[in-house]
Amino acid sequence: MPDLKDHNIIITGAGRGIGAAIARGLAQDGARITVADLSGETAEATAAAIRDAGGQAIAVKVDVTDRAQVRAMIAASVAAHGPLASIFNNAGIVQVKPFLTITEDDWRVMHDVNGLGVLIAMQEVIETFQKQGKGGSIINTASIGGKLGTEPLAHYCASKFGVVALTQAAARTFGRDGIRVNAICPGNVATDMWKKIDEGFRETGLTSRENEAFEKFASTAALGRPSYAEDLVGISRFLASSDSGFVTGQSIVVDGGTIFS
Ligand SMILES: NC(=O)c1ccc[n+]([C@@H]2O[C@H](COP(=O)([O-])OP(=O)(O)OC[C@H]3O[C@@H](n4cnc5c(N)ncnc54)[C@H](O)[C@@H]3O)[C@@H](O)[C@H]2O)c1
Secondary structure: OOOOOOOEEEEEOOOOHHHHHHHHHHHHOOOEEEEEEOOHHHHHHHHHHHHHOOOEEEEEEOOOOOHHHHHHHHHHHHHHHOOEEEEEEOOOOOOOOOHHHOOHHHHHHHHHHHHHHHHHHHHHHHHHHHHHOOOEEEEEEOOHHHOOOOOOOHHHHHHHHHHHHHHHHHHHHHHHHOEEEEEEEEOOEOOHHHHHHHHHHHHOOOOOOOOHHHHHHHOOOOOOOOEOHHHHHHHHHHHHOHHHOOOOOOEEEEOOOOOOO
């Protein structure tokens, strides 16, 4: 079992879904969690559930596209839990839009949250790690959409290819500071985000029944079952801990064998 006891770990987008599952899982390992989310309410709910279960967690409301708020998030985390050990840049959005209908605004909003939001947090955390002088681990949530462009999610996929690129570039640049940078690429995970994707498929006439798109994608996984947020906890534990001490620049697919990359 990787030793994450008292590690200070920030997880963005942890009010619900994949981020919340990672927060709960790493809190069980003894990590001190900062649950950060655009929704202060859901962030507080995740943090309170962790504390009720005997873990350590604070909640921070943050918009990851706002540098001042990201700085305040890091400061709050360090003030409450000591030097930062890891961050999961997990906050993200999705939009289902057929390729020819994606507008400039759609593109900008998507890249603002999924691209710029990750870049800002990486920059701020790397500077924090450099000041602390002990390295650290950055884990970005990309997607299998960051390895394979699919319709009708082209601008979402483009933003996740960007996350993979940021991961590789930062890993090369800051490795000698002891900073490791990796990404997780989930498949089709049963969260609120997928409910939105499923709805989008119906709205665009690609499917006609609720959950049809999710079931269709889930059925292509070699392991033959849908993915749940908890499926991302093991890889998160590994990438945050010293067990992955010689792993950097990787974007690891955790999708039950949906794509092979
Ligand atoms: N669900 C999937 O199938 C799937 C697959 C591959 C990758 N992912 C990625 O995993 C991550 C988490 O996805 P999820 O399924 O848990 O989604 P979700 O929609 O259930 O949760 C995303 C969380 O991010 C928060 N968020 C959104 N914009 C934010 C902002 N500007 N600042 C701070 N927080 C913000 C939301 O409030 C929400 O709590 C995302 O980056 C997503 O792209 C999801």
